[in-house]
Amino acid sequence: MTRVPIDRSTTLDDVRAAVRDWVDAHVPDPWRAAAAQGGRAAIRAVRPRADYEAWYPTFADSGLAVPTWPVEYSGLDLAIEQARAADDVLAPYNLGRLNPLGINSVAPPLFNHGTEEQRLRFLPPLVRNEEKWCQLLSEPGAGSDLASLATRAVRDGEEWVISGQKVWTTWAHFSDFAICLTRTDPDVPKRKGLTYFVVDLHAPGVDVRPLRHIGGEIDFNEVYLDEVRVPDFYRIGDAGDGWRVANATLTGERRMVSGGGQGGFDRIGGSGMDAIIRRAAELGRTTDPHLRQRIAALYSEEQIRRWTNQRVADSGGKAGPAVASIGKIHNGAMNQRIQLLATDLLGANATAWEGAPTAGPEAWADAMPYEVKGMLRSRANTIEGGTTEVNRNILGETVLGLPREPDPFREAAWKDVPRS
Ligand SMILES: Cc1cc2nc3c(=O)[nH]c(=O)nc-3n(C[C@H](O)[C@H](O)[C@H](O)COP(=O)(O)OP(=O)(O)OC[C@H]3O[C@@H](n4cnc5c(N)ncnc54)[C@H](O)[C@@H]3O)c2cc1C
16 A cells, blocks of 8 residues: 655645656556557557556555545545645546545535544545445435435334335446435424435345436436345434435535536536547537637636636635535536537537447447437436526525525425325
């Protein structure tokens, strides 16, 4: 295990030098050569995903995957500007963080509401990608109105027994653990009777059934929980306090979708403007004045989003959770416009492409140009992590001080509220 020998007292120049030394010693030669010669595309060509996953614990052990986290949870306890200096050195090597839902959605509730024992148990293997994570929040009858969810958890001695159905669970089909929001008290108003757990997805009673996106990939799943037993140690926060704990997850996820989360995750679906500009040149489309204007406008907007995310990160949390909703609304809509531009560059080839097979929708989707896949995937950006409408409601109520949405059942016990 080779942790980079830097800490909060290290100067920015020394941070850069130490990270360069680490790269020279630990990033495999062919990957470094590819980075020097051809950037990300060249790296992808010599670095299959399986090789990256096998090497990844070396990166995690350096502390550079989560540089601002405390050392005991696999970080380096660096200040934001030190972490940025380290990331600048790493950027050409495209060392994307694995387990992004773990880092962005699971770690915040553990930091804010978990016990020290829980943090030590779950965070180091999460950072090493040895235990992969997903989130069991949405249900067929509870999406935007998440607090109305029906999955039940009942205490049985030192264990809890969980039964219910979750849906749209991204990456459940290869995850080891999930965070799970459950109802433990139906006799109180909906937000008060919730409790937040960790669920071992390999436990008896868990049934994961994959669903396929319009772009062909399997990303999300239905998850059935049939009397799944979890130890009380897996409860994060107090029984009945799950809504507060879940908000740490929701804010972390919104930050991730806004491009301002941990680990350089800047969009879900498609490519960034740098790659799209290169592609436009390859396709000979940079002389079209209309396209040039769209490219320039979206390039500028993407830069502004990046700088805004940097300002939020620099505020060290002082900007408050509402900025996650602002970023999420903006980045989701902007990425849709960016991916539509990438698709438009293809002209007629975006609607009919060579080699489209006749056998079945999956094979058809496999042959789809990656720009079209990116564009289709980006349609979900204004839904996942809370829809744009719901995030606007949050901003209206928490930032603008507008009246709350009317809810005749606000004080009613959950069990007395009509449900579809
Ligand atoms: C790609 C993708 C990945 C996802 N991954 C996960 C995951 O890993 N884990 C998980 O738990 N969930 C996940 N989700 C689910 C996601 O959180 C929900 O889809 C989302 O919260 C919306 O809920 P819903 O689909 O039930 O829509 P609904 O809540 O039924 O909303 C339908 C429409 O009504 C609007 N609406 C609803 N309530 C209001 C209101 N009060 N005011 C104004 N408009 C309103 C919505 O904006 C939307 O347009 C994922 C979704 C997608 C698309």
